[in-house]
Each structure stands twice: as C-alpha cells, then as structure tokens.
C-alpha cells in the first residue's frame with residue numbers, strides 16, 4: 001500500500017519528536033519515500049542528522065536558503081508529496097494551521113498544498129483539553145484534515161491522561177487509510193429491508209416488488 005508513496009513528514013517540537021525516527025523507519029520498511037521538514041523547536045528534541053540518515057533524504061529546516069541552493073522548498077515539497085503527515089503535532093502547529101499562519105517552512109508548506117494530510121497531536125493532557133486547542137482541532141477536521149485521536153496513558157510530564165502520540169503502527173495504518181481511494185466517497189446509498197409500502201388506510205397498503213438491487 002505504501003510502496004513508492006511519497007510522504008512528507010513534519011516533525012514539531014514535542015517530547016514525542018524522537019518517535020518520528022521510528023515512524024520514518026516503519027514507512028521506509030513499507031517502501032515509502034520520506035522527506036522530513038523539522039521546525040526549529042523540533043531540532044531541540046532530535047537532530048536533523050538522525051532523521052536525514054533514516055529517511056535517506058535531505059531534511060528541510062529553513063524557509064530561507066543560500067542562493068546557491070535555490071529551491072522553493074514549500075512549493076517543491078508540496079508537489080512531491082502524495083501525503084503530508086505531522087507527527088508529533090504540537091498545539092502550536094495546530095493553532096498556526098487553523099489560523100492560516102505561515103511563519104516557518106512547515107506551516108507555509110502545509111498552507112501551500114492540497115494533498116491528504118494527517119495530523120497527530122501530542123501534548124500534555126491539559127494542553128490538549130484546552131478549549132482553544134480543541135476548537136483548532138475541530139477546525140482542522142472541518143477543513144478536511146485527518147486528525148488522529150491522541151492516546152491515553154503516562155505522559156512525559158509525569159501525569160496520566162490523554163495526549164500521547166499514538167503508536168507508530170497506528171500512525172502507519174492511518175496513513176494507509178488516508179491514501180486508500182475512497183470508492184464510495186460522495187455516493188448516496190439507500191439501504192432498504194424490502195419493498196416500499198404505502199398505507200391506503202389503517203389496514204391496507206399498496207406495494208411493489210423489491211428491485212432486489214444490491215448497492216454494496
């Protein structure tokens with residue numbers, strides 16, 4: 001399913017950023033091509049060198065590059081990708097996407113593309129429960145982004161609650177779902193248990209034979 005699929009992975013500055021390494025390995029193992037964009041904060045948690053080595057590709061970190069390396073990465077990455085994934089996604093990147101802010105390479109690239117996009121929020125439970133964060137997550141869903149449910153359990157800040165990055169296997173499965181063609185998208189299906197009956201009076205009705213057509 002992921003063989004030769006091109007995934008652009010955005011990694012943001014959360015404690016779960018180290019799990020991006022595992023995610024890249026899992027995607028590569030499935031035959032995907034992976035290019036990584038890291039935010040400035042993400043580099044505090046894991047090095048670009050690690051993600052570059054695992055993805056076997058240059059890691060993108062800067063919006064503005066020297067003239068000799070001229071590339072408008074926010075445009076070329078948008079063209080390259082079959083899908084975008086942000087894992088882990090901080091409250092900050094979620095808020096920026098929801099507000100149309102493009103102040104670094106990742107937020108600008110996300111704004112400049114229309115590919116299927118999966119957001120995997122990971123943060124402290126109180127941050128996740130914050131009504132503004134929830135409003136932003138709902139806004140992303142309304143605009144067609146796939147947003148994974150954060151997992152429950154022990155958090156890095158020593159509390160227990162909802163906010164963990166889902167397991168890598170679950171993220172990979174969600175990416176596969178994201179890239180699966182939706183054959184029935186937009187198709188309206190009426191499921192009927194039998195023919196239509198139209199009452200004539202309280203005891204009699206007119207009817208017709210069921211067409212017997214199976215829609216699924």
Ligand SMILES: Cc1cc2nc3c(=O)[nH]c(=O)nc-3n(C[C@H](O)[C@H](O)[C@H](O)COP(=O)(O)O)c2cc1C
Nearest residue numbers: 012013014015039041042090091092093122123124
């Ligand atoms: C040790 C530490 C852990 C953090 N973990 C998270 C986290 O898991 N989720 C989150 O949303 N923010 C977390 N933050 C805050 C973000 O790093 C901060 O909001 C940053 O501006 C995010 O930038 P970015 O979205 O551009 O990567 C953490 C900060 C520190 C210092």
